[in-house]
Amino acid sequence: xxxxxxxxxxxxxxxxxxxxxxxxxxxxxxxxxxxxxxxxxxxxxxxxxxxxxxxxxxxxxxxxxxxxxxxxxxxxxxxxxxxxxxxxxxxxxxxxxxxxxxxxxxxxxxxxxxxxxxxxxxxxxxxxxxxxxxxxxxxxxxxxxxxxxxxxxxxxxxxxxxxxxxxxxxxxxxxxxxxxxxxxxxxxxxxxxxxxxxxxxxxxxxxxxxxxxxxxxxxxxxxxxxxxxxxxxxxxxxxxxxxxxxxxxxxxxxxxxxxxxxxxxxxxxxxxxxxxxxxxxxxxxxxxxxxxxxxxxxxxxxxxxxxxxxxxxxxxxxxxxxxxxxxxxxxxxxxxxxxxxx
Amino acid sequence: xxxxxxxxxxxxxxxxxxxxxxxxxxxxxxxxxxxxxxxxxxxxxxxxxxxxxxxxxxxxxxxxxxxxxxxxxxxxxxxxxxxxxxxxxxxxxxxxxxxxxxxxxxxxxxxxxxxxxxxxxxxxxxxxxxxxxxxxxxxxxxxxxxxxxxxxxxxxxxxxxxxxxxxxxxxxxxxxxxxxxxxxxxxxxxxxxxxxxxxxxxxxxxxxxxxxxxxxxxxxxxxxxxxxxxxxxxxxxxxxxxxxxxxxxxxxxxxxxxxxxxxxxxxxxxxxxxxxxxxxxxxxxxxxxxxxxxxxxxxxxxxxxxxxxxxxxxxxxxxxxxxxxxxxxxxxxxxxxxxxxx
Numbered sequence: 001x002x003x004x005x006x007x008x009x010x011x012x013x014x015x016x017x018x019x020x021x022x023x024x025x026x027x028x029x030x031x032x033x034x035x036x037x038x039x040x041x042x043x044x045x046x047x048x049x050x051x052x053x054x055x056x057x058x059x060x061x062x063x064x065x066x067x068x069x070x071x072x073x074x075x076x077x078x079x080x081x082x083x084x085x086x087x088x089x090x091x092x093x094x095x096x097x098x099x100x101x102x103x104x105x106x107x108x109x110x111x112x113x114x115x116x117x118x119x120x121x122x123x124x125x126x127x128x129x130x131x132x133x134x135x136x137x138x139x140x141x142x143x144x145x146x147x148x149x150x151x152x153x154x155x156x157x158x159x160x161x162x163x164x165x166x167x168x169x170x171x172x173x174x175x176x177x178x179x180x181x182x183x184x185x186x187x188x189x190x191x192x193x194x195x196x197x198x199x200x201x202x203x204x205x206x207x208x209x210x211x212x213x214x215x216x217x218x219x220x221x222x223x224x225x226x227x228x229x230x231x232x233x234x235x236x237x238x239x240x241x242x243x244x245x246x247x248x249x250x251x252x253x254x255x256x257x258x259x260x261x262x263x264x265x266x267x268x269x270x271x272x273x274x275x276x277x278x279x280x281x282x283x284x285x286x287x288x289x290x291x292x293x294x295x296x297x298x299x300x301x302x303x304x305x306x307x308x309x310x311x312x313x314x315x316x317x318x319x320x321x322x323x324x325x326x327x328x329x330x331x332x333x334x335x336x337x338x339x340x341x342x
Numbered sequence: 343x344x345x346x347x348x349x350x351x352x353x354x355x356x357x358x359x360x361x362x363x364x365x366x367x368x369x370x371x372x373x374x375x376x377x378x379x380x381x382x383x384x385x386x387x388x389x390x391x392x393x394x395x396x397x398x399x400x401x402x403x404x405x406x407x408x409x410x411x412x413x414x415x416x417x418x419x420x421x422x423x424x425x426x427x428x429x430x431x432x433x434x435x436x437x438x439x440x441x442x443x444x445x446x447x448x449x450x451x452x453x454x455x456x457x458x459x460x461x462x463x464x465x466x467x468x469x470x471x472x473x474x475x476x477x478x479x480x481x482x483x484x485x486x487x488x489x490x491x492x493x494x495x496x497x498x499x500x501x502x503x504x505x506x507x508x509x510x511x512x513x514x515x516x517x518x519x520x521x522x523x524x525x526x527x528x529x530x531x532x533x534x535x536x537x538x539x540x541x542x543x544x545x546x547x548x549x550x551x552x553x554x555x556x557x558x559x560x561x562x563x564x565x566x567x568x569x570x571x572x573x574x575x576x577x578x579x580x581x582x583x584x585x586x587x588x589x590x591x592x593x594x595x596x597x598x599x600x601x602x603x604x605x606x607x608x609x610x611x612x613x614x615x616x617x618x619x620x621x622x623x624x625x626x627x628x629x630x631x632x633x634x635x636x637x638x639x640x641x642x643x644x645x646x647x648x649x650x651x652x653x654x655x656x657x658x659x660x661x662x663x664x665x666x667x668x669x670x671x672x673x674x675x676x677x678x679x680x681x682x683x684x
Contacts, residue, residue, distance in 0.1 A: 144528075149493070151528040186486075186493040191545035191580050195569045196538035203533035223576075227537045227569035233605025234565075237631030237642040238533050263575025269611040289579030300579040 001342065002304070003326040003333070004058070005139075006176065006222055006258050006282030007066035007107075009096055011053040013045045016095065020074065023088065027080050039091060046095070047102055055106060057285055061304050067326075067333065068096050069110035069141050072287075073189055075180035077146035082119035085146075089114040089127055097135040105340075108333060110139035110176070113164075115146040117153065122163040132171050138332040139220075140168065142175040144201050149184030149193050156201055157208030165214045172331040174218035174256075177201040190288035198226025202255065206239055206247075211254045218329050219254055220280065224261035224270050232273045248275070256329055258282035259303045259321065262289050264296075267306035276317035280325050281307060343684065344646070345668040345675070346400070347481075348518065348564055348600050348624030349408035349449075351438055353395040355387045358437065362416065365430065369422050381433060388437070389444055397448060399627055403646050409668075409675065410438050411452035411483050414629075415531055417522035420490035424461035427488075431456040431469055439477040447682075450675060452481035452518070455506075457488040459495065464505040474513050480674040481562075482510065484517040486543050491526030491535050498543055499550030507556045514673040516560035516598075519543040532630035540568025544597065548581055548589075553596045560671050561596055562622065566603035566612050574615045590617070598671055600624035601645050601663065604631050606638075609648035618659035622667050623649060 019039040026033025054066065070092035077085055089112045100107045111131035113124040131137040142164060145151050154160060156177070168175055182193035198221045211217060221228065228235060236247055244250050256278050261267050270279060282303065289300040298305055307313070307321060327334035361381040368375025396408065412434035419427055431454045442449045453473035455466040473479040484506060487493050496502060498519070510517055524535035540563045553559060563570065570577060578589055586592050598620050603609050612621060624645065631642040640647055649655070649663060669676035 151491070151526055153528070155528055184493055186495070186497055186546070187542055188545040188549055188580075191548065191577065192538075192542045195541050195573060196534075199537050199569065200529060200534045203530040204528070206533065207530055224572065227541065227572065230566065230569065230572035230608050230611060231537060231603060231605075233603070233608060233635065233642050234631055235533065236637075237604055237633050237635065238530075240633045241631065261573060261575070262579055263573075263615075265611055265614050266572050266575060269572060269607055272607050273605075289576055289583065291579050291582045293575065293579065295578075300575050 001065065002063040002281060002322045004063045004066045004283050004285070005220065005280045005326050005330070006260055006284045007054060007068045008071045008284065008287060009068060009092070009099065010071045010286050011049045012071065012095060013041050013049055015039060015041050019091070020088065023084065024079055027084065036087060036091060041095070043098070043102060046098055050099055050103060053286055055103065058106065061302050063283070063304065064106065066107050067110050067139060067330070068099060068107040070096055070112040072141065072178050073181045075112050075143065076148065077115040077143055077180055078117060078148035078183055080116070082114060082116040082123055085116045086114035086127070093127065093131050093135065093137070097137070100135070108336060109135055109137040110141060111137050112141055113143070115143050117147040121161050125163060125167050128167050128171070128173070132173065132332075136336065138330050138336065139173055140175045141178045143179050144177055144197055144204070145179050148180060149182035149187045155204040155208070157204055157210045165217055169214055169216055174220055174329050176220040176222055178222055194223055194288070195226045198223050199228055202226065202228045202235070205251055205255060206235065206244065207242060211251065217254050218256065220256045220258055220329070222258045222260055222282065222284070224259060224266060225257040225274070229257065229270045229273045252278050256280055256325065259307055260284045261306070262300040262303070263293070264306050264309055267303065268310050268312055271310045271312035276313060276320050277325060279321045280329065281322045343407065344405040344623060344664045346405045346408045346625050346627070347562065347622045347668055347672070348602055348626045349396060349410045350413045350626065350629060351410060351434070351441065352413045352628050353391045354413065354437060355383050355391055357381060357383050361433070362430065365426065366421055369426065378429060378433060383437070385440070385444060388440055392441055392445060395628055397445065400448065403644050405625070405646065406448065408449050409452050409481060409672070410441060410449040412438055412454040414483065414520050415523045417454050417485065418490065419457040419485055419488035419522055420459060420525055422458070424456060424458040424465055427458045428456035428469065435469065435473050435477065435479070439479070442477070450678060451477055451479035452483060453479050454483055455485070457485050459489040463503050467505060467509050470509050470513070470515070474515065474674075478678065480672050480678065481515055482517045483520045485521050486519055486539055486546070487521050490522060491524035491529045497546040497550070499546055499552045507559055511556055511558055516562055516671050518562040518564055520564055536565055536630070537568045540565050541570055544568065544570045544577070547593055547597060548577065548586065549584060553593065559596050560598065562598045562600055562671070564600045564602055564624065564626070566601060566608060567599040567616070571599065571612045571615045594620050598622050598667065601649055602626045603648070604642040604645070605635070606648045606651055609645065610652050610654055613652045613654035618655060618662050619667060621663045622671065623664045
């Protein structure tokens with residue numbers, strides 16, 4: 001079985017985007033603000049948006065189950081206030097839940113949080129509980145920079161984030177660290193901000209003792225860990241200078257990397273440098289890079305080819321990357337599968 | 343001949359730091375502000391600081407000439423105003439010049455600029471001219487974020503930066519894109535901010551037409567290009583989505599990467615993915631990562647071992663990385679060498 005732990009609902013029906021535009025317009029002119037009930041998307045529309053896109057590609061490329069969360073660039077936590085994000089997160093999570101209900105063998109939900117730059121992270125707990133208890137979601141996406149590229153919040157090791165970690169531990173939920181659209185003109189969203197955030201989050205963990213406080217916390221750094229595996233020697237050396245334990249001991253019981261690296265040499269580096277126990281298969285398909293690579297004739301984001309093609313994984317390690325690690329890092333996912341005899 | 347294009351004067355005599363502390367104290371209490379003439383460092387002190395450090399390691403590891411600039415983390419352009427940076431840059435550049443005079447066969451200068459978040463980049467031109475005309479410097483370091491991690495200036499493609507590029511073209515000076523200390527608690531200076539800035543600058547170039555406006559401009563992205571080579575497929579795909587030419591055509595006539603990547607797999611990836619014509623040898627020795635790698639028994643920043651050890655460079659390509667490319671990208675360096683029959 002091949003589990004893709006990084007899928008977003010990038011293909012939601014246009015009505016969702018239209019509703020969001022009205023919500024944003026309503027921040028300036030309350031007369032334009034739409035009610036939640038004004039968003040109407042039928043099951044048929046949902047079904048079509050998935051069957052012709054993600055599901056078609058999953059079948060074509062050979063993956064079975066996707067951990068599915070709202071579109072990352074649309075989270076845009078910097079827009080409006082907590083109430084804005086709360087309504088928006090609730091709508092987006094519910095759509096992912098409906099997709100998972102329509103395709104229970106192929107999708108399982110992960111929650112976007114109603115983060116907002118000025119709001120206490122604690123305020124997100126209710127949405128986490130709703131998504132787990134009512135929807136059966138198995139993970140969350142945590143945005144380390146809800147300001148959208150201005151980095152105004154304290155690092156992830158700060159105590160203000162602890163309520164989120166307490167909920168994660170209590171519910172056995174891993175978090176993927178994932179920023180959203182950059183509203184800072186210095187940072188291109190998917191070409192700079194995403195990768196920078198991955199590197200930044202890793203280093204925030206490295207310099208802190210976060211995992212002493214939360215020994216069972218599980219964090220996934222997406223996009224192959226940003227710059228981290230490529231500079232693994234630098235990070236090992238920095239840990240040494242800072243008198244931290246070696247990285248395997250200090251971070252690799254808690255931090256995992258996905259395989260959203262869109263060429264063979266990148267995946268080869270990842271698999272050569274990072275222990276197989278810490279790599280989880282993912283593609284973020286129909287996401288940042290949707291084209292066909294002229295050098296290979298295949299989609300850039302068809303990461304199964306690279307994982308299959310790398311010489312740095314044994315058959316057993318490849319199984320871990322495709323399935324075993326996901327079951328271990330996402331205990332609720334494993335239990336949901338087992339309940340169905342999978 | 344082996345040319346290291348990325349060396350900073352990280353070992354300057356303590357008096358320099360003491361002077362800087364007084365300059366910073368003087369921003370609050372002008373009575374404490376020191377005069378420039380109060381900084382006294384003898385040639386013997388300079389000689390010792392180099393002979394026992396950089397020069398000793400260059401001999402040990404086998405490099406001949408270092409392009410030498412002021413300590414990057416000490417630039418701290420976010421402190422004070424333009425006048426503060428101007429005085430500080432002038433002092434630091436002059437010290438590098440004195441080192442190059444004392445060891446003319448082993449060091450040649452590159453200028454730190456007197457950037458300041460509120461100041462027009464144009465204000466840096468005088469220091470560039472002084473360093474080239476009076477000191478014979480061959481390059482500059484350009485900080486894309488003088489705010490120190492708050493990224494308040496427009497991207498490098500913005501016209502406000504053009505006066506710097508005009509001077510670079512007129513003087514045939516390449517620029518290494520190099521940030522300084524982060525004063526944003528989200529970003530560890532050498533573990534996140536440096537690498538993020540590298541990735542960010544590359545993407546700013548990718549999304550723009552900067553090199554149409556300046557076809558002969560030469561930019562070096564240090565630290566192996568941040569996250570770029572590891573995610574080369576992502577960047578190729580993003581250029582495609584943005585209807586830009588292929589990266590070789592669009593950026594690789596103007597952008598070069600150094601080899602400050604501190605482990606063998608990282609250098610292997612770099613040499614496998616990036617054309618040898620675009621890789622320049624560098625170590626940034628006695629910099630961010632000064633320890634011994636327990637996995638190899640050698641210094642992390644002894645990058646010659648990795649360049650020698652990679653299977654992805656032919657003998658001719660290795661010569662380009664060590665010498666040929668530096669002579670091409672730094673024309674003033676080449677002329678200075680030729681003038682001495684080297």
